[in-house]
Every structure is written in C-alpha cells, then in structure tokens.
Amino acid sequence: MKKINLFIAIFMAVFFMVSCNDATDISQVGELDEGAAYQTLADLSSGVNGAYAFYGVDSGGNGSGDELYFNAILTDNVKAGVASNGQGATQYQYVVDITAGSPSFSVWTNRYSTINQINRVLRASTGINFESEAEEAEGNHLLGQLYALRALAHLDLFEYYTVDYQDPQSLAVIIMDRVPSIDEQLERNTVEETVSFIMNDLITAKDLLDENNADSNNNIYVNDDFVDFLRIKLELITDNYDSTTIDLADDLMAKYPLASTVDYRLLFLDAGDEEVIFKLARGTGDSEVGELFYFNLVDVDDAFIEVSNDLYNELAEVPGDIRFDINVDASSVFNGENDADNILLIGKYPGSAAGPQINDIKVARSSEVLLMKAELEARSNMLGQAAASIQEIRTARVGSVQPLPNYGNLNEALTDILKERRKELCFEGHRLLDIKRIGGELNIGVTRSTVDCTSFEAPCVIPANDYRYTLAIPQEEFFGNGNITQNPSYPN
C-alpha cells in the first residue's frame, strides 16, 4: 500500500502547485487599456484615424442607411428599382419609424459615436509627451482635425434634429464636449448654445490646424478650408451671415475652381480631385456606397432603388448637362417620358479602382460653396449677383455659356437655387435638408410624379414643413435617457 500512498502524495503535491491563482487571474491576450492605447504621436494619429473611420454618412444598404441613403429615399429623387424586394418601401411611404435601423437612429448613433471617439482621443492626448517641436506641431494639426470633425458631427446633428435653426431658445441637440459617464441623461441644448459650441470648435480647429502640414493638401483630411466651408454653412442656415461670409466663399472659390465637364466625370470616378474640398476616402474593404441602391453592381437587373422619373426629367432639361450623364447611368433603359417600365440607374457611384461599388464620399465641393454663395447673395438682396452665381455653375456643367437667370424677388431666386441644388447635389445627402429648410420657406414639399410614387404604392405629396422633415430623436435614446425631449408630433 505504500506505493499507493506515495502516488496520492505526489499527485496532491502537483495539484496544489498548479491550482493557486492561474485559474482565476486571467486576462486575455491583447487586452489594451486607454493609457496603453495612446502613448505616442503615432498612436494619436491612429486615434484620429479612428475618428474619421467612425464618420459614416454613407453607411447602410439593403433598405436602410445614413444620410446619403435617406436623403434619397425620403424625397422625390428616387423610385423603386427593378430588383426591389421592398427595400426602403416603408421609408418612401413616410411610415413613421423611429426604432433602431431608422434614419433618425442612424444619424444620431453614428454622429455621437464619432464624437465619443473624438473626445476619447482628446482626453488621451493630454497624456502624450511630444518629443520635439515638430512633433508638437504635428500633434496640434491632429487635434485641429478632431475639433473640426467634432464641429462637423454636431452640425449634422443640428441640421437633422433641430426644427427651427433660427430660434435661439428652441431645442437643438446635446452638446458633447467630453467623454461622458454612463449614467448621464442629458436634455438637448438650445439652438443658441449648440451654434456657439460649433462655432467655438471651428475657431479652435482653425487655430490648431497647420496649413503647411502635408495633410492639409490632401483632401481626404479636413483642413482650414473645410473649416471655412462649415462656417459658411453654419452662418447661412442660422441666418447669421454678413459680407465676410460671402468673402469666405469667394476665397474658397478662388482656391477650388469648378471642375470642367471632363474633370467632373473624373471626379466621380475618383480619378480626379477638381473642386473637392473634403472627401471621405473609401478603399478596399470599406463600406460600399453602391450597396445603398444596388445588390451587387450598377446593372439593369440589380437596382432596388433608381432615379425617379421626376429627377430624370429635370436633369434632362438642358441638353449637354454633364450632370445628366453623371447621375443617370448609361445602361439605363428609357422607354418614354414617365413610362412605368423605365429603368433609371443611379450613376453617381459607378465604382472605382477599389471595387465596383466603392467610391469616395464627397463631403464638400466648391459647387456647393457657389450654391451657398448664391443663396447668401439672394438673401442679402443681391439678386443679380445670385443670378450670376447660378449662371456660373450652369455654364461649368454644360460646358458652354448658359443664359443669366432673372430673379424678380427672393422667392424666385430661392426656387431656382433649390432646383439647382437638386441637380448638383442629388444622391450626396442634401435633398431632404433642402426641402426642409429652403422648401419650408417656399412652401415646397416632397412632390413625386405619379409614376414614381406608385412604384412603392406611396403618397405622392408630402406637404411643405411636414414634421417628418425633421428627424425624430430615436426611440433608442429614450430608453437610456429619461430627460430628453422629443421633436413635435413624434411619439416617444
């Protein structure tokens, strides 16, 4: 029996040796905390890179998505596609949906995620020691980008969730200038507070950004010019502009002239950068913008959302307008005006070297600057100058001199500007905001051709100033935030 006793003794000894803490004090390979995540300038740079990565105006697919998608589906720019299985039908029908996956959810969550990332990197940046002045300058340029992106994200939220941009005391969005604690439940800030916060971020960004930094000349990163672009937009929509705003626009136009018709085509093939102030780079493995409208590729059998007949007709108005060629793919099947069997393929995102559905997302182009300038001029009672600005863009797009419009009053000018914005910026995430802001002023709502609205069995007219043009605070926010106020007419 001694050998058995010995056996037991040996076994017990081995057992107790191995079994102390190694079963309970376990961390997994590769766990990274905040301090370890951001230690050097390169880490800071990769944090800023993360902020860009979060910002997803083009995210979505198969019947849901962020602003590029819903500015199309909620307006008069699209109809059901030939391959539709109902993608987007309920949105097109204006069925109120504020749940997860809805447009209001997409923007709210994406922008606040982006802001959270920015604030985390800003917080961590205070612990980074730069080793030289050059490093510090580089670091400041990175921080400047963060402030500019934070302003951009807040401005997006402001535009979609604020009913009246010009009523200082009404509710806008939650200002988030820090990494919050998980139990914070915040009410929305006022328009006045939000606008001033955005403006401050723009000023801070401008201070920190270094126009001599190499990235300032690469339009896939934000720079001083983009900060100016945001400033023009903010001042315009909040009715807070003056002549310096128009001067800023002129400066930008001088620096970023409108593309020629040839360059315009290259621009959307991502083979040229004329007139682009800032675009989001989209490469291999990134979100595929084409998936917002197609299952696999631009093809007559594959589109679940197509160009509406209404927009088609408008783009076809002026012969030779390059925007017709850009926005309506050449393989479209056109049977006749407003024919229900027309297959009108969205051509703005034809794919690029990165893949058949992948294109860079143009966030700021000088044509938009010019359109904003025209509006500033019109609103400053400079109707002639406004007409000249509109003529300038039309001339550039057709490639030959176009007639000078004649605006008898502000409404006429705004009506023409709204139309021109539609042609120039369709499928780039503007139409819903334009109908909300400019359309609201002109009493123009979403008006779809019969042939288009019946493609989804949807209402043809959504009146101007409909409450649904301002997005709802998403239901999901209410689950975690008992203090926030819903926009008028929406359930909460």
Place this chain on the structure above:
Amino acid sequence: MKLKLTWLLTLFMAFVMQFSFAQEKTVTGTVTTASDGLPLPGASVIVKGTSRGQQTDFDGKFTIKVNQGDVLVVSYVGMEPASIIVGAAATYDVALKDASTLEEVVIVGYGTSSLAKSLAATKTVSGDVLEDRANPSALQNLQGQIAGLNVTTGSGQPGADSVIVLRGVGSINGNIEPLFVIDGIPVDEDNFKSINPNDVESYTVLKDAAATSIYGNRGANGVIVITTKKGRAGEGLKFRYTTTYGYNEIQAQPFDLMSTGEILNWQRDNNAGLGNGMSNAEINARAAQANTNWTDIFFRKGTTTTHDLAITSGTETTSNYTSLQYFEQDGVFIGSDFKRFSVRNNFTGKSADKKFDYGINLNLNFSKSNELDNAGSNSTFFNPFSAALQGLPYLSAYDPNGSRTIDGGITPGDITALLASGATNFPYVLLNSVSMNTDRTEEVKILAGFNASYNFAKNLTARIEFGGDLSSSKRLEVLHPLSLLGPFQSEQSNAAEYGGIYEETYARDFRFYSNTSLNYSNIFADKHAVSLTAYLEYNRSFYDGFDYDQTGLDPRLLGTGSAFIPANTIEVINGADTFPYLPALSTTTLTTGLFSVFANGDYEFDGKYGIGATVRRDNSFRFVEDNAWGTFWSVSGRWNISDENFMSDSAFDLLKLRGSYGTSGNQRITGGFYGALNNTRSLYSAGQGYNNQTGTFASQIGNTTLQWEEVAQANIGVDFSLWTGKLRGSVDVYEKTTSQLFQDNRISYVNGTGSIQSNLGTLVNKGVELDLRYTPIQTKDWGLTLFANGSFNENVIEELPPSTDGLVINTLTALGEGQAYGSYYLVDYVGVNPANGNPLFRGADGNLTESLNESDRQFTGKSHVPVWQGGFGTLLKYKTWEFNTTWSWVADVYRSSEDLAGLEEVSVGQVENGRNRINSVFNAWQNPGDITDIPRVGSAYSSVDYSYSTDRYLQDASFLRLRNITLAYSLPKETLEKLPITGLRLYAQGENLLTFTKYVGWDPESSVLRSIDRGQYPTPKIYTFGVTINF
C-alpha cells in the same frame, strides 16, 4: 508483510480443519440469469461469513469446497443476490433475478445513490433504450425521453447540434443549455457529433437544486451526466458486433406548389414574368418541355451504414471495455454527409483488498462532414434550401443533351443571366454551388479521464479525478473559381482575372478539469448513516484558432497553396492599378478558468429519513472584486413513507416524498463558453480604420459590477413504485427563479453606444413534470410496458432593466414584463379588405388600418418555446420478438413560416421575382366584394413584411411525431446452442416516420430558439436494418 500474514492464517486454518467434525465436500453449480436463462460468467460465489469464494467461469459454472450447512451467497452487479444452504446435494444451480428497481443506481452530482435513497429530482435513461437509433448525435435521441427536457434540432444535417433546454429557458442572454459531464469530465455541450452513442451506458438528467447546486456557477440550467460502458470484473472475453444499413429521405412537405402550367397562367393573369402574353398553346408547350420539382432535384434518398464492435473482458481485479465504430450517413440534401470513426477504451482496476481502485477512460474520434452553408439566409444566391422550395418549375433541370444540368447553361460571371427576370435562374446557381463548392469540417475529438480512489483509513476515502476534452477542427470552404459565382469573389468582382475563395479555419479547444475529494462515511448504531465529502476543483480551458481567406484561385491547381494568386499581383482595372487578391487573416487565443471548493453531507436515519446539504464556493475569472467568489448552496430532505409500519400492507414498494431548495449560478453570462472574457474592463482596439490605415478606438466600456446569473429553485417530488414495480413513476413540481439576469441596460447614445450589459432583471419558470412506466404484462412469453412523460412549464419575465420600461423589442418577438420568453410581438393581421384588396391590420387603438405600423405591434401571448411537451411509447415483447414505439410531442408553441409567406408573395412588382408560388395565390383579391385571405396582387406589403411584422404567418408549431419504431427478433436459446455464437439479433427501425401537425412549413421541429423558418434544412426520415452478433 500483510500478504505473509494472510498466508500464515490460511495455513493455520488448514490445520484447524483437521480437527473439525464437519464433513467437507466439493459442490458444483451453474449461475444463470432468471430473465433469459443464459449462463452468467463472473458472478461471485462466497461462503457466507468467510472470505472464501470464487467467480463463475465463462459458462457460469463454479466448483467450491464447503461444509454441509454453509451458506453460499451468489451475487452479481445489478442482480438480486441469492443464498443457498448447502445440503446433501452436490449440485446447486442458481438463477439470479434482476435487482429490484429500488436498488437501481441513481447518479447524482459527483457520486451515486439509489432510487430509494436519492434526495434529488433526477431521471436516468439507459443507453440500451436508444441503441438501435440511427442518429449520429446521441443527444437527438433524448427527445421525448425525459420529462421537462426539451431537445430540438434545427437542421437535418447529419450530426447537427441540438439545443437542449431543461425546465424552460432560464436566461435571456446567457447560456441556456445544461452542463454536460461525461464520466465525470465536463465537456463542450455543443459538440456531440463525434461521440459514439453506442458507448453510452446511461444519460442522467439532474434537475433540482439538490442535484445541481454542487455544480455551482455552471449548474443553473441543470446538468446531464453521461456514463459510458464498462466491462465487468471477472467477466470472460465477449464480443458484440453490430452492423446497420438503411435509407433516409425528406419528410412529406405540405406545400401545393404550382406546376409550369399553373405558374405561367398566374403570371399571364398578372401581366408579368415569362407567362405574360403567352398563348395557351405556348404555355402548354412550355409545360411539356419542363415541369421541374426542384425539391426532387435538391433532395435525395441517402444511405446510412454503421459497423460497431465492442469487446469486454474482466479479471478478478480489472475490467475492460473497448469499442470501435464506423458511422456513415448521407444527408437528404445533396452535398451533405457525415462520417465518423471512434475508438473507446474504459479500463478499471483495483487492489486485491479492493481498497484502492482506479480507472481510465480514453476516447478518440475522428469525424468528417460535408455541410451546406446559409440555411435560413435571405441571400438568394446562397441559400440552397430556398432554391429547393421556390425554384420555378418551368426551368429545366436538364442540359440539351439530356443529362442533369449543373449550371443551366449559364456562363460563370454572366451577370445578366444571373439577375434577369428577378434572378429566376437562382436554382441553377445553387445547384452549381452545391455541386462544385466544398464546405467540409474535419474534427478530432479526444476525451480522456483518469480517476483513482483509496479507502486509506476506516470510513475515509480519498479520490482524485482529472481529465480533458480536446476538440480540434478544420473547416475548409472553397468557392470554386469556375462555379457560376466564382468570378465575383475578388475585391474587383468579375473584372479581376481570377475568382473563387479558399478559406480554412482551424480551431483547437482544450478543456482541463481536475477534482480532489475526501469522503467520510459511517453508520452509527445501525440507524444513523452519515456521509460527508469535501472537494477541491480546478478548471481551465484554452482556445486557439486561426483562419485565412484567399480570393483569386488558379482552377488548375485547386486544393494546394500553388492555386493562390499572390497578394502582390497587380491588375489594371478601369485604368487603375489594383490588388484584387488580398487575403484576410485572423488568429484567436482565448482562455478561461474556475477554481472551486465545495462540500456536501448526507444524513440518513433508519433508512426512512434523509437530509442533505451542499455548499459550493466558485471563483470565476470572469468577475472581480466583491463578485469574484460566488457561493451556492442547497438543502434537501426525503421521507420514505412506504418504509413506515402503517404502510406495510400497502401496494407501494416505494413511496418517497422529497423536497429541495437551493441556488446555482450561470457564469456564462453572454452564452458562449468563451464569452464575456473581460467585460469588467474598458478596452481599446486597433483595426482597419480610415483610408486603409490602422485606427485605434474604444472597443468596450467595462462594468466592474458584473456577476453570474443566479438561479434559486424549489422542488417537491414524489417517487413511487407499486405492485413490485409494475407501476413506477415520479411527479415533480418546481419553481425556478433566475435573478441578476445579464441584460442590456440602456444608456444615452452620447456614450457612443446605447447599452451596457449589466445584471438586471428576473424571470421565473414554474412547472410540473410527470413520469410513468407501467408493465401490465410480464410473463415468460409476453411482456408489455407502456411509458409516458410530460411536462408543463410556464415562463414569465418578471423584471427587465428599468431603462427599458418593461419592453425590449426584437425582430419578431419582444421581451415584456409579465410575458413569456420568446413571445411574439407583432401587428395583428385581420384579413383582406373586400373593397380594395389591401391587407387590414388592427392598430394599437383597436381600429382597422391598411398601413403596417411598427407602433401597432402587440404581444400575441404566443411563444416559440413550448409550454407543454413530452413523449410516450410502448415496449412489446413476445418470446424473442420485440416491437417498440416512441412518440414525442410539443404543444402551445408557435413559429412564423416565412417559407409559406414567400410562396404567397403578391406585393407590388413581385410577380416576376423569380420564385414559384403555391396554388392558393390564385385566390388573391381581384374585384370589389371578393372575400379572400390573399391580398390583391400588387398590394403594398411583401412576404417579409407579413412574416416579420405581422401574425399572418405565425403558426401553431405543435406536433406529435413517431420518433422511432423498432421491430427486432433475437435467435432463441435453443437455436443458439447449435451455433458458435451466443446471440443474434435482427432489427428494423424507422425515425420520424409519422408527424401530425398544423404547421405549414418544411418541418415543425425547429430549434427552440428560432422564431421564423426560412429555407432551413428539414430533419429526415431514417430507416435502418441492423444485425447484432454476440460471441
């Protein structure tokens, strides 16, 4: 020293004998079993009051020297011992009866007890009962066998994993399956396909706290203890060989699919599709050309082949069981099959004085399965099951030369052919993919365990046990470059020169376990039995895996690395330099651990009364600070009423009342074994960021207050046996409350996320279980046993996180306070408006509306988890014939049938969606005043809207199924005597031959967690014929 002493003693005795007056003589005899009269080798024959004795030989014979008047005690494991008084005769034949059921061994956590003495609610199913079954997975066979145990298999893939739920779903986000223990070693509950069911001796389900608290942080969902077969000490060498062969096929399907003529007519009526504008003659011509039933093309009759060899042997101090199995089964869907080779060796040995014993279990398995991806997917070109159901009949399944097509004449990469007419050609694509692509998993699984115990001092026994479960798998998925979808796979889609994907996934999962225990047991004054055991336990597990995914394959070299087009290959596409063939790579390393101390004690008075208590402390690596250690406990008691004097004349052999209350935990709060590994810590991660550069971002917000989910369970039960076991059974009632449910607590999205997981909320399962077994006939020739079990379980979510306002909406279902888990939350579909053919829904305000609004969703009171379930069956025996049936049933269970919805698709623009219909769509609304249940063709809502948002296709998925029917014949004893074998049994059995259900879908049986059926792999019917030879 001791041996020497014994020898001396024997010598002394021999001398003593010399002076004895008693007459010593030699007697012989044969020990047989009473039930079949076969000789019983290895039975022990001992002279009472001495240590003299021997074991019967291979023919059951013994020869022993005794004195007249001595008593011989003949015993054998599992048999009632017999005593013989030696008289004048020289030959004594003994027939041993099967042990009374009351002495039947009952497995409880970390030990055994007997039916009469057990304190816990447990139920054992003998492996023999399930041995003839043709399922590769042992667990599938348990369906309908045990009251309260829900076994569902949502796939007909041979070897598919089953979902096992005991006494209702006890967690919302955590693990819901029981802990599985094989021969003492905890194993992966999701991997049973590699294990040979014929090695199983018994399955025991531990249900109440008396049995599960001892498993602490892993016992919340019950425990299933599996023991494998062993040899018997003293048994001679025996062989048992079984071979089976059989067929399997798809069960009857309920859809009245349209023929070519019908679908073309319907398309013509609705002005779209191929039929649009066709004349009758054209339609007839087309119908004459092709009328394909795609179900027949994709499904087939498969075969099953098995070979099993078991060898058992034993000596006085050792026993051995060795088995070998080869199992091969085709799936009923083309391209799917399963093969397994397994070896097991179970050895036990003990010292001559029987104080020390040890055992080793070693099991090696290799399995290989070809599977089909994307069951349930909504991806047209990837779900083969949808193609089999919805392919259009006017597509010919033959090439012009008359052979069965595998591409429909489509050229790979031809986008127009793929997408035209609503992707009509998709069945060809799937047929092509199934024929050309590979999806194969190969697995090596090793289960190994060692145990030893030593009764080193009076009443004290030390025991050690350790073991491991190793699963190592390789999955290969090849999308063939020359298949129809091959050219689209690179980043540049079909613009790139090479297509195809080659993906290999390796995973190794090793789980180590060890346990050391010390037991004290004693009986005081013949009446007070005490047993106390203390345990120390250690668990670790390690997961390693890697995966690569290569796009761009040279078809000539497929199968080797040489086929991979190098990543640095540049192709000029649209005038730009591109890298179309960048591989994707990943690697994973995970580990878990648990350290525990625990103890239990039992006290019994006079055999009639017993109490027990357990306490366990678990230190899980998952939790920190105050929650690092969890404490779980239970108390239990029994009263054997039948042992009381006043019951002595009753018909009860056993009437036992037992009760228990206690707690257990669920540390797998996110479900997976390797889930929630570091949720207490805030973490950052790096990955592909912007502009194809690396970004660093927050990946997790930590929550240091996390803990295990806690289950408190009360159980009262009665075990009974009447008329010497003729009627046996048990009844249990229980209430099981899960608190600290791990759920999403909602937070403001300014945190970058809308929720953080926390321990909040409560749910309750309450139920009754009944288990009965009645043997009305038991004669020499005839035997009839009827058995039935059934359970009722009511599940109620009592509390959700406050931030949810008592409602968490999921896709079809929602969690609601006061509602059962899995309750459907849908818009009430009322019917079709006779005025305009639009669908009508009931709004939240009770008024009818034609628009489908999310806000009109309501609880339906129906869940996809059944309330009632059970099984019953018969065992009929006549001489050596057996005829057995087993039925299983579930009731009060619902599921949405998207398969049916898709076949009734009439929404706008969908007439030409490339899919077939059933004949009911001819009833679609056409004219004002039509009363019908199919909306107008061209109405607004699609089949997806109806099946995901409304209750239109929510169906009663209750069923009664003839799970198994077996007819067997064994050669009678007389015939065997002339043969060189000891037994021969022939049998035929069928699985799933009959099903009664109202459900309109491929298979009413689906995973208990599935709320909707879309293109799933239905479970098959299986028939097999088998022969077992013993020699």
